[in-house]
Amino acid sequence: MLGEYQETLLQSVEAFQSAELVKNKYENVLQNLDSGIMLFDSEGVCTFVNVQMAKLAELPRQSLMGCTLMQLLRHPYINRSKRKRILRFFRETIHYRKKYHEFIDEYGRHWLITVTYGDQMDGDFLLSVKDVSDYKQIEKAAYQNDKLAMLGKISAAIAHEIRNPLTAIRGFIQLLRPHLVQLGKDEYARIILMEIDRANDIIHEFLNSSKPTAPQTSVLQVASLLRQTVLLIESEALMKSCEVRMHVEDENMKVSVDVKQIKQVLLNMIKNAMDAIEETADGRLGIIDIEAKICGKSAVMTIRDNGNGMDQAHLVRLFDPFFTTKERGTGLGLSVSYKIIKNHGGTISVESHKGEGTAFVISLPLLSE
Numbered sequence: 001m002l003g004e005y006q007e008t009l010l011q012s013v014e015a016f017q018s019a020e021l022v023k024n025k026y027e028n029v030l031q032n033l034d035s036g037i038m039l040f041d042s043e044g045v046c047t048f049v050n051v052q053m054a055k056l057a058e059l060p061r062q063s064l065m066g067c068t069l070m071q072l073l074r075h076p077y078i079n080r081s082k083r084k085r086i087l088r089f090f091r092e093t094i095h096y097r098k099k100y101h102e103f104i105d106e107y108g109r110h111w112l113i114t115v116t117y118g119d120q121m122d123g124d125f126l127l128s129v130k131d132v133s134d135y136k137q138i139e140k141a142a143y144q145n146d147k148l149a150m151l152g153k154i155s156a157a158i159a160h161e162i163r164n165p166l167t168a169i170r171g172f173i174q175l176l177r178p179h180l181v182q183l184g185k186d187e188y189a190r191i192i193l194m195e196i197d198r199a200n201d202i203i204h205e206f207l208n209s210s211k212p213t214a215p216q217t218s219v220l221q222v223a224s225l226l227r228q229t230v231l232l233i234e235s236e237a238l239m240k241s242c243e244v245r246m247h248v249e250d251e252n253m254k255v256s257v258d259v260k261q262i263k264q265v266l267l268n269m270i271k272n273a274m275d276a277i278e279e280t281a282d283g284r285l286g287i288i289d290i291e292a293k294i295c296g297k298s299a300v301m302t303i304r305d306n307g308n309g310m311d312q313a314h315l316v317r318l319f320d321p322f323f324t325t326k327e328r329g330t331g332l333g334l335s336v337s338y339k340i341i342k343n344h345g346g347t348i349s350v351e352s353h354k355g356e357g358t359a360f361v362i363s364l365p366l367l368s369e
């Protein structure tokens with residue numbers, strides 16, 4: 001009888017131990033997920049927080065356990081901006097019953113908060129927070145590519161439509177030319193032909209620049225590429241009282257690029273920098289710093305100006321085709337530059353502060369020796 005009792009007890013202890021083991025295993029998995037996890041019970045009290053969530057909240061894990069959302073708001077370590085964010089999250093998910101909430105933090109990272117509740121959760125609320133900055137970047141790039149593809153199609157159609165009548169006009173003017181010569185008006189014919197050719201050239205340039213072809217690459221030193229480009233722009237910069245400074249970390253840094261295309265990108269950026277400096281009304285001395293350095297497997301070139309800078313609303317549209325704030329701008333410079341750098345397997349990023357200046361960072365694959 002005692003033996004039987006002992007055996008049942010032993011079985012219960014073993015069952016308990018294996019249940020504990022499984023629990024610990026799942027807890028470990030949850031603790032080490034790369035997403036932040038937080039569980040609230042039906043009373044709104046936090047019953048579980050994983051390591052990543054505590055890291056994201058920048059609060060000790062233990063201080064979050066047992067807190068309600070309201071207590072969290074009053075937590076002494078929570079600053080004003082975080083408090084505002086939690087309130088907004090609370091309103092969207094609890095009041096408006098949204099299951100997803102997205103926000104950008106002070107470091108520019110994108111976060112996605114997912115809320116799970118309902119029958120399968122036994123009255124609990126599960127919050128999971130994930131850094132989705134990389135996905136956002138990919139989404140943005142895909143969106144940008146779509147727009148550029150569309151631009152290519154539109155410009156090809158426009159060019160086609162304009163070129164045909166121009167060819168016809170050119171032909172008829174040539175036929176009329178002997179008659180104009182007889183009338184002593186050859187000069188008119190000459191001007192008409194010249195202007196038609198100019199219009200054709202503009203269309204040709206436009207098509208070439210809006211649809212950059214596959215790069216015709218050659219190997220060259222970043223230092224010489226930058227020097228050649230600065231040489232082209234130096235006199236214009238001087239006229240606009242801009243000082244162009246250049247600093248190359250390693251003279252032997254080499255890249256395999258289409259020289260014409262990369263020069264086109266750099267020239268557009270430097271011209272944009274000069275325009276931005278011109279737009280500052282305080283008569284400051286314009287400074288354009290061009291830097292090149294090695295960063296891992298990339299050659300990183302930075303073009304920094306102390307021009308008028310841009311605000312966030314401006315920045316998000318920067319690489320859109322035809323986005324311009326200039327009276328005589330086409331708004332194609334940066335969208336074409338983006339495409340060229342992408343075709344070279346590189347990236348462009350930008351940082352700007354209104355009234356202070358802008359820095360464009362171009363990263364290209366570095367050629368190993």
Ligand SMILES: Nc1ncnc2c1ncn2[C@@H]1O[C@H](COP(=O)(O)OP(=O)(O)OP(=O)(O)O)[C@@H](O)[C@H]1O
Pocket residue numbers: 268272273276305307308309310318323324325326328329330331332333334335357358
């Ligand atoms: N360094 C900069 N500082 C401030 N604003 C800039 C800078 N670079 C670009 N921008 C802004 O981005 C817009 C788009 O630039 P982008 O080079 O694509 O076209 P654009 O310069 O207006 O025209 P285009 O290059 O065809 O002459 C500009 O109109 C300007 O408002």
Ligand SMILES: [Mg+2]
Pocket residue numbers: 268271272329333334
């Ligand atoms: Mg430009």
